[in-house]
Amino acid sequence: MAQTTGLPSRVAAQPSSLASSPKRAARLARAARAAFRPRHRRRLVSSSGTRAAAASRSRETPPLSRLAEACLSPSLSPDEAVLIAGGDGPAMTRGGDGANGGGQKQGAGKLPRKRFYRARAHSNPLSDSHFPIPISPDEVDLSQHYPRYFPAGEGDAAAPRIRFADVGCGFGGLLVGLSTLFPDTLMIGMELRDKVTEYVKERILALRASNPGKYDNISVVRTNSMKYIPNYFRKAQLSKMFFLFPDPHFKEKNHRRRVISMQLLDEYAYVMEVGGIIYTITDVEELGEWMRSCLEKHPLFEAIPEEEIKADPVVKLLSTATEEGQKVARNGGQTFQAIFRRISLQEE
Amino acid sequence: MEDAGIEEAEVSGGAEFAPALVAAHPLGSSVAVAVGPELRVFDLKAGSAVSLSDDSGGSSHSDAIRAISFSANGVLFASAGDDKLVKVWKTDSWCCIRTITSEKRASAVAISNDGTHLTFADKFGVVWLVTMEESVGGQKPTDNKPVSILGHYCSIITSMKFSPDGRYIATADRDFKIRITLFPERPLRGVHEIQSFCLGHTDFVSCIAFTCLSEGPSFLLSGGGDSTVRLWDYINGCLLDTCQVRDKVEELIETSETGDNNLAVTDICPTNDGSLVAVAIQSLNGVMLLACDLVTKKLSFLKVMTMEKSYIPTSLSSSFSADLLWTVMGASNMPNQATSQLFTRLKIIPNFKKDPLASSDHVPTVLEDSEVPHGEKLLLALQGSLDIGKQEEVLASVLAALKVSMHKMLVKKHYSEERREQRKRGRNDKKIKKRNICSSCDHRFVACT
Numbered sequence: 066m067a068q069t070t071g072l073p074s075r076v077a078a079q080p081s082s083l084a085s086s087p088k089r090a091a092r093l094a095r096a097a098r099a100a101f102r103p104r105h106r107r108r109l110v111s112s113s114g115t116r117a118a119a120a121s122r123s124r125e126t127p128p129l130s131r132l133a134e135a136c137l138s139p140s141l142s143p144d145e146a147v148l149i150a151g152g153d154g155p156a157m158t159r160g161g162d163g164a165n166g167g168g169q170k171q172g173a174g175k176l177p178r179k180r181f182y183r184a185r186a187h188s189n190p191l192s193d194s195h196f197p198i199p200i201s202p203d204e205v206d207l208s209q210h211y212p213r214y215f216p217a218g219e220g221d222a223a224a225p226r227i228r229f230a231d232v233g234c235g236f237g238g239l240l241v242g243l244s245t246l247f248p249d250t251l252m253i254g255m256e257l258r259d260k261v262t263e264y265v266k267e268r269i270l271a272l273r274a275s276n277p278g279k280y281d282n283i284s285v286v287r288t289n290s291m292k293y294i295p296n297y298f299r300k301a302q303l304s305k306m307f308f309l310f311p312d313p314h315f316k317e318k319n320h321r322r323r324v325i326s327m328q329l330l331d332e333y334a335y336v337m338e339v340g341g342i343i344y345t346i347t348d349v350e351e352l353g354e355w356m357r358s359c360l361e362k363h364p365l366f367e368a369i370p371e372e373e374i375k376a377d378p379v380v381k382l383l384s385t386a387t388e389e390g391q392k393v394a395r396n397g398g399q400t401f402q403a404i405f406r407r408i409s410l411q412e413e
Numbered sequence: 414m415e416d417a418g419i420e421e422a423e424v425s426g427g428a429e430f431a432p433a434l435v436a437a438h439p440l441g442s443s444v445a446v447a448v449g450p451e452l453r454v455f456d457l458k459a460g461s462a463v464s465l466s467d468d469s470g471g472s473s474h475s476d477a478i479r480a481i482s483f484s485a486n487g488v489l490f491a492s493a494g495d496d497k498l499v500k501v502w503k504t505d506s507w508c509c510i511r512t513i514t515s516e517k518r519a520s521a522v523a524i525s526n527d528g529t530h531l532t533f534a535d536k537f538g539v540v541w542l543v544t545m546e547e548s549v550g551g552q553k554p555t556d557n558k559p560v561s562i563l564g565h566y567c568s569i570i571t572s573m574k575f576s577p578d579g580r581y582i583a584t585a586d587r588d589f590k591i592r593i594t595l596f597p598e599r600p601l602r603g604v605h606e607i608q609s610f611c612l613g614h615t616d617f618v619s620c621i622a623f624t625c626l627s628e629g630p631s632f633l634l635s636g637g638g639d640s641t642v643r644l645w646d647y648i649n650g651c652l653l654d655t656c657q658v659r660d661k662v663e664e665l666i667e668t669s670e671t672g673d674n675n676l677a678v679t680d681i682c683p684t685n686d687g688s689l690v691a692v693a694i695q696s697l698n699g700v701m702l703l704a705c706d707l708v709t710k711k712l713s714f715l716k717v718m719t720m721e722k723s724y725i726p727t728s729l730s731s732s733f734s735a736d737l738l739w740t741v742m743g744a745s746n747m748p749n750q751a752t753s754q755l756f757t758r759l760k761i762i763p764n765f766k767k768d769p770l771a772s773s774d775h776v777p778t779v780l781e782d783s784e785v786p787h788g789e790k791l792l793l794a795l796q797g798s799l800d801i802g803k804q805e806e807v808l809a810s811v812l813a814a815l816k817v818s819m820h821k822m823l824v825k826k827h828y829s830e831e832r833r834e835q836r837k838r839g840r841n842d843k844k845i846k847k848r849n850i851c852s853s854c855d856h857r858f859v860a861c862t
Binding site for chain 1: 561563566567606650
């Protein structure tokens with residue numbers, strides 16, 4: 066595994082002028098220490114550490130250089146880069162809400178800040194859920210998620226359906242990337258951690274407010290997709306499902322918590338149309354092999370030829386659009402993809 | 414540490430109780446009652462109790478039996494339970510031909526219609542499959558370990574049945590779901606293609622049963638913790654009708670008794686022609702009958718057949734040939750029990766057909782103990798005692814314990830917001846952080862070293 070790569074060098078690369086305060090030194094030391102922890106624990110600690118550093122940096126820098134920084138920052142889409150730069154400083158004309166800079170409440174059209182939505186990296190998928198679950202797909206109210214596609218008072222005769230599902234969408238990077246790539250396709254992110262879901266919600270609202278006519282086709286829902294996929298989607302409803310950088314769950318005891326397994330693939334196959342594509346990617350070799358072997362063994366999925374994968378514009382987004390993917394790329398880590406197609410059962 | 418105290422108090426509510434179960438042979442030649450680890454069988458043709466024998470070399474049941482089932486043709490019988498054993502019996506000799514050890518406690522068992530496969534479900538939601546080599550003939554699978562064929566994600570499977578045509582296997586769980594899966598010719602390779610989900614219950618699903626018009630299409634009936642019986646077009650996963658039994662029961666029982674509001678449906682049993690459904694409900698002393706019209710696809714309340722006050726059936730069964738509805742009541746271990754014997758109470762409703770039952774308002778509809786076929790012999794064999802009817806307080810405590818036990822096992826846990834916050838504070842990863850604080854300078858270790 067690519068465990069020892071990346072982190073120490075990232076610590077060193079941070080601007081040394083900021084490292085003068087004792088607090089800063091402590092942070093650096095912590096990050097260095099984190100480099101020697103097992104990967105899945107480290108991810109939480111290290112990323113929050115650097116995120117805090119980025120936040121403090123952005124507070125100190127003047128608005129103009131923030132624009133430049135935001136444009137360079139790989140973790141943001143171009144629309145968001147503008148949003149960040151305009152959020153506090155020069156764009157007072159837009160909303161007049163520039164005053165509530167540090168508050169958790171976000172004004173319209175303003176990107177939420179991740180530091181207010183930090184959450185533990187793991188969540189127990191086995192526990193009884195306490196959040197509301199639709200009893201059946203008929204109860205999913207799409208007009209709340211996609212108001213532009215479901216104007217009030219109109220019959221839902223030819224109502225569009227959700228076609229893409231990003232399972233474990235995290236901070237929503239892929240959704241934002243896909244939204245402009247498939248502007249007429251409804252897609253939903255599913256995330257178990259409530260704070261993270263809140264962040265994605267705010268992020269989408271901010272993007273919609275600042276880019277009228279765009280980002281109306283993405284939404285997010287807090288749910289346990291390992292238990293409740295059939296409560297959200299009908300048979301053969303989805304054409305694409307995404308499982309990006311899922312929790313690796315190294316211990317054998319915890320393998321049943323992995324989001325890809327033979328049994329769960331049955332349910333994914335049920336909600337996917339024949340010809341639909343399932344995308345998985347991870348930076349953990351062991352998990353990559355696990356996901357690939359599950360998909361290979363499953364009679365309802367077949368591997369997609371290499372040329373076809375190369376031609377698919379979505380594949381590039383897997384490693385570039387998500388926060389987790391960018392982190393891996395930054396650290397020079399390896400990724401392992403498994404991209405399969407849903408097929409109908411071959412009766413011999 | 415008060416948190417741990419709360420939890421212990423919740424757990425120590427008593428041992429787990431398993432309800433007594435009854436199963437009638439499809440051709441009416443025998444009837445089986447399971448209570449605790451005991452399996453009692455009565456041969457209705459010979460009119461005598463059956464002594465079970467075991468050729469499989471496995472141990473006998475040592476903990477509560479949770480599921481029993483005859484195969485469709487009545488040749489095989491399966492029992493499974495909390496002792497993680499699944500036993501298969503031949504019904505002609507009542508000899509155990511196979512003992513399978515499960516990894517987890519078994520919660521449901523079914524035999525495929527052609528008798529070639531046995532499936533059992535465990536409390537983690539996984540369904541396992543075993544080939545019955547005797548019936549296959551000739552080719553013995555080399556290693557005959559159970560193979561996992563499908564799974565509900567970490568949810569107790571409460572009931573499992575094969576459809577009448579044998580093409581589908583239906584599984585119900587405590588997460589409100591009923592899953593209909595295509596059962597292929599060679600299921601050892603896995604049972605992956607889901608036909609539909611029947612979603613509509615708003616609490617756990619406790620029982621499912623297939624019903625059909627003669628030679629017509631078949632439908633699925635289900636009952637659950639939300640006090641409803643539902644009729645499904647299971648091929649398409651469509652809910653056809655819902656019958657709320659709560660209102661009817663509350664009319665009958667004084668509200669003081671139903672303060673706990675546990676009116677979960679515990680078992681359902683349709684008649685052969687599909688026109689009638691018998692429903693057992695927690696707290697209802699008797700059996701509720703629903704008229705089931707499979708042409709208009711409607712369920713409607715017909716009547717409640719009340720029985721003596723303390724008799725609340727836990728399990729129902731009927732056979733294809735005789736028009737008898739067998740009902741049984743009992744639990745695996747009795748609270749404050751002096752004797753070691755496990756008692757059950759058995760009652761039989763004759764003429765389990767729509768027409769006589771719908772019209773006969775004054776005719777006694779439950780057989781008295783003296784009217785039971787084979788009389789005392791049968792009662793002694795299946796109940797364990799003759800005068801069990803007199804032990805009212807024992808029966809009452811059994812039922813109270815059963816209710817609590819079922820509720821605990823199947824109902825979703827609801828924790829208050831404060832409770833969840835409190836649990837979060839005591840989380841292990843937070844504890845590690847606390848330990849890292851240096852005692853001498855009150856800084857984190859990282860900062861002071």
